[in-house]
Amino acid sequence: MGATHSSTRATYNGTTGYYTTNPSAVNKYGGNAKGRRSFSKDHLHRQYNKNINNSCGQLHYPTSNTSSNNLHPSSASSPSSYPYYGHPQYNNTHNHHHHTTSSPLHVSPPTSSNASSHSSSRHRIFGRRRSSNQTVESLSSSLGSVATYFGSTPSNGALQPDPQHQNNNKPRYSEDCQSLSDSQEFRWLHGRRYHNTSSLYMLPNDTDEIDRLHLQHYLYKMVMGDKNIHVPIPKENSRVIDLGCGPATWTMDMATEMTSVNFVGVDISPIYPALIHPRNCNFYREDILQGIASQPDNCFDVVYQRNVTTGFTVEHWQRSFQEAFRLLKPGGWFESVESDCSVHSGGPFLNMCFDHVKLSMASRGVDPTVVRSLDRIMIATGFVDVQVKEYCVPLGEWGGKTGQLWKQNIISILETVKPHLAKAGRITEGQVGEMIQSMNRESKDYRAYQTIYVTYGRKPPSSS
Incomplete structure (x- = not known):
């Protein structure tokens, strides 16, 4: 189980783009694939990598495309080749050539004998390793000008708060949730409530978002074999902290x-x-990036963190991992769970939606690919016995109930961040809406999926 920091990854074709092979999409929305406007590659690449230079020194992102391998799951010739466990045709007794365990859901805590402090082990739970490593340079080439396809003038100007909600409307919270609607720390934008204008986090914090996070929690649990965590927790008098708990569904x-x-x-x-809430559960309002002032050093057996990808720069990841290290007792475990901001084997409109998500993140200084390298940041922080497990989640009708619910989850996210996608792609929100609707219609024709990365490691027993 040696280090696997480098691996063969499929990349998108940044030369021809997604839509040159889909004439119907071009004809429907107008425009010419050969004459479309391109984003400035140099400018986008600088935005994308401006926060990488100060990283831990172990993150490396390619700046050019490589040829893609044919990794489309629809090419599977047998039920055992389906890329996730929950599919009704997946044979859960089949052992893929990358794994030797009899059950794809068996997870054993790592020990110092099979992992070192200088390397991490990776395990892809539900099939062959399939991933993408696309930089903004290739992203900008493949994306081009979406306005060309949707035939309207690009929107301009910064996002503005919704006037009818800016001052006096109350959020639709349950009585059991703390409501700070009158606080200036919150803002309203297009009828949704967000934390504040300075936060990089793209998603709101209103009731609709809380409902979506509840759904996503149980989808994670379903995909991971009805488990909430991968690291061992002492059963008696132990302490666990959830950093960035949100509505506290997991907690x-x-x-x-x-x-x-x-x-x-x-x-x-x-x-x-x-x-x-349960008697053995307490909550504090704290900013991870400012340090958890309410908790002393070396006081937790397990630190857990999830779903902060869209709001963390590489520097933020380093600071949060350092805070987790501080909070852990010597020998304690840290686990990070994040969804990749890429889609695999998707249709043209689904790819375009995720291109806009990644472009919006990059324009805010957030690296959309860093979740694939969290093990390197974890090792640089001082953690040992670091491991990565990758779960494939189906997106669309082909994945049964799991795929349908995950598609519902993704559509909800895309609808929520529509203003951000429009601004990043220099198109209108109406065009983004059409793109999402087209993605929904085409989903039945593709076997798209995403990857959830579970990265965990242990604080050395000798640390203080």
Whole structure:
């Protein structure tokens, strides 16, 4: 189980783009694929990598495309080749050539004998390793001008708060959630409530988003074989902290399951339950990046963090991992769970949607590919026995109930960040809406999927 920091990755074709092979899309929305406007590659590449130079020194991102391998899951000739466990035709007794365990859901905590402090081990749970490593340079080439396809003048100007909600409208929170609607730390934009204007996090913190996060939690749990965590938790009098707990779905699920363990949740937005929660569960309003002032050093057996990809620069990742290291007892475990901001084997409109997501993130200084390299940041922080597990999640009808729910989750996210996508792609929100609708219609014709990365490591027993 040696280090696997470098691997063969499929890349998108940044020369021809997605739409040159789809004449119907070009004809429907107008424009000419050969004459479309391109973004400035140099400018986008600088935006994309401006926060990489100060990273831990172990992150390397290619600046040119390589030829792609044919990794489309529809080419599978047998049921056992389907890329995720939940599909009804997946044979869960089949051992892929990358794995030797009899069950694809078996996860054993790493030991010092099979991993070192200088390398990490990777395991792809539900099939062959399939991933993409596309930089903004290739992204800008493949994306081109979406306005060319949708035939309208690009939007301009910064995103503005919705006037009818800016001052006096109340958020649709349950009574059990802390409501700070009158605080200047929150803003309203297009009818949705966000944390504040300075936050890089793209998603809102209102009731609709809380509902989506609840759904996403149970989808994660379903895909991961009904498990909430991969690292061992001592059963008696141990302490676990959830960094960036959000509505605390994971925290309360774990607290209900492990009643003898004390759980703590912290988040910069107080959308966690203030009154009704398990007795062994407490919440604090804290900013991870400023340090968890309410908790001393070396006081937790496990630190857990999830779903912060869209709001963290590489520097933020380093700071949060350092804070996790500080909070852990010697020998304690840290686990990070994040969804990749790329889609694999998707149709042209789905690819275009995710291109806009990545471009929007890059324009804000957020690296959309860093989740694939979190093990390197973890090792640089001082963690040992670092491992990475990758779960493939189907997107669309081909994946049964799991695929349909995950598509619902993705559409909800895309609809929510529509203003950001329009601004990044220099198109209108109406065009983004058409793009999302087209993606929804085409999903039944493709076997698209995404990857969830679970990265975990241990604080050395000798650390203090």
